[in-house]
Amino acid sequence: MSDDKAISVKNVTKDFYLPHEKSSKSLKSTIINVYRKKNNELTTQHALKGVSFDIPKGEFFGILGRNGSGKSTLLKMLAGIYQPTTGSIETNGKLVPFIELGVGFNPELSGRENVYLNGALLGFTRKEIDLMYQDIVEFAELEKFMDQKLKNYSSGMQVRLAFSVATRAKADILLIDEVLAVGDADFQKKCYDYFKGLKKTGATVVFVTHDMSAVREYCDRAILIEKGHITHEGKATDVANEYLKLFMPDQDPKKAKKGITRFGTGEVKLENIKHIYTEEKLNISFDVVNMTDSTKEGLNLGFDFYTDDLLITGNGTKYIKGYEKGFILAPNEMKHFVVEFPNNFGNFDIELTMHVRNQGGLNICDEIKPAVKFRSNNTHLVRFFKVTLPMSVTEN
């Protein structure tokens, strides 16, 4: 690894082998399993699936991702707490992790004793702490409480004490996990001041957080992790934007599981899609919502009917009288639609598309496939093939 890099991560994967039982493995189950030669009781969880990146010295580097994306696993591997299943991680310089503040804090010990214990875990000798003890206590504003047991501290006092020790750590590389998420406004200001100070010292900082304003302000570069992969890498502000896009409402993981695909700009969205049918009719009702603060014109709805992924028939609002030029939604307006089809065409998966037709062509706002899985009980079927399906529209 060249000298200008602080951290080099090459093709790292991490698998966890989780037993089905909740409790830890007992000897009994092992003996039974050996006897039965049954080893399939473990589920493999792929937390990271091939991650590579480099962090140059002196950089503020953000690791972003949703809960469960694998970012904390990655941080723990950088800290040497977990070992990568494959791949390699190299670090260059003294590394101090803050996965949690106050590691090793013991409620039965006094504040003073905890400072020495926590300090030792960060690599300080008793003498070194003796020298900085006064500063630590003053910074934490706990002069009167140091000989009390930690269990009698409020959680805010504990965090202040822990942070006060942590900020003494002299390291080339600091790994910080969500530290700024705790404490009141006053304490957070201290944290930010500490961050500003770190930038001047030339330390490399790896920072895991959900606070995008902190990422934009302090990080030079960032990566976004989704399901164990790096999906975006680059300037911190750009990656922060990508992170926020993950929380656009069309990313519904529940629906994705059921084989429903959904995409589009999300400017106008389809919601509350329901269907009912009688012997003669199929009614599909849904809401169309303008998610933006501007008026949307030229809106069209499309309905495509599939059998086994084969487009059989369909229709669209632009073929209906009164909707030829599309309809209009005021900013943030919601309209409820009911669309009626004849029920004489068998079983179909119905795809709904919300699109805008303008000079630039067709712009898909929201497309859901399938929006409706229609299973008719109708035995008397008239098949339509590549013809427009009769349809009527009501709105309110």
Place this chain on the structure above:
Amino acid sequence: MMKQILSLDRYRYSLILLRELVITEFRLRYQGSVLGYMWSLLKPLFLFVILYFVFVHFLKVGSDVPNWPLALLFGIVLWNFFSEITNNGVGSVVGRGDVIRKINFPKYIIVLASSVSALINLLLNLVVLSVFMLITRLDLSWSLLLTPIFIIELFVFGIGIAFILSTLFVKYRDMNYIWEIITQALFYGSAVIYPLSMIAKSNNHLAQLILLNPITQAIQGARWSLIDHANLTSASLGSSVLMQLFPVLLSIVTFMFGAWFFKKNSPYFAENI
């Protein structure tokens, strides 16, 4: 060059940690008790009083060994030392799980810290023993210089077992119960509370066999060197050189295997605890 500095740093870090963990363990042990550290002395003393009355006074065991009560106390002190290293060792790694999951540090320090606490306890207990030795005006022989060697042997054997047990306990939480039972068996099987001569009288081979156990060998050796030469050792029973060396070798092998086994598994403690 860089590597050397880093490894020196790591060695220094280990020492700082070891020291703090030992201090913490001592502080926490007798938290809130009135007599505090005194219990470290009182516990073996009371056990000694009980066993003395049962075995020496009522059952008349050990009347043929000179200064048997002193040897009995010494044996109990040494046994407690071994039992503390291993029994505290089993759960030591899991007990520090919260720290292991949050920071990377040399894990063997945890096991070492609990062993060093036991060692400090032993030294306190030896103070009590020497008071009794003064009271009974025991004649000391130059062989007492050998006593530390036997204590070191017991320490090495105990740590080796603690390494193995603490590693196994991460995955198999039955280990502490199993070891408790084994400790009970070893307590009666290691000639702690009865003189080995009792067995040697009727069955010399069995006595030789019992002395293959490093615990017995170390305790008997320590008794022989410090209290009275009448305490039997492998040499005095006429065992072969191989049989005399076996417990020592077993201690070293156990330690080396334990250290290797622990080192091999320790990178995965964080995710398995």
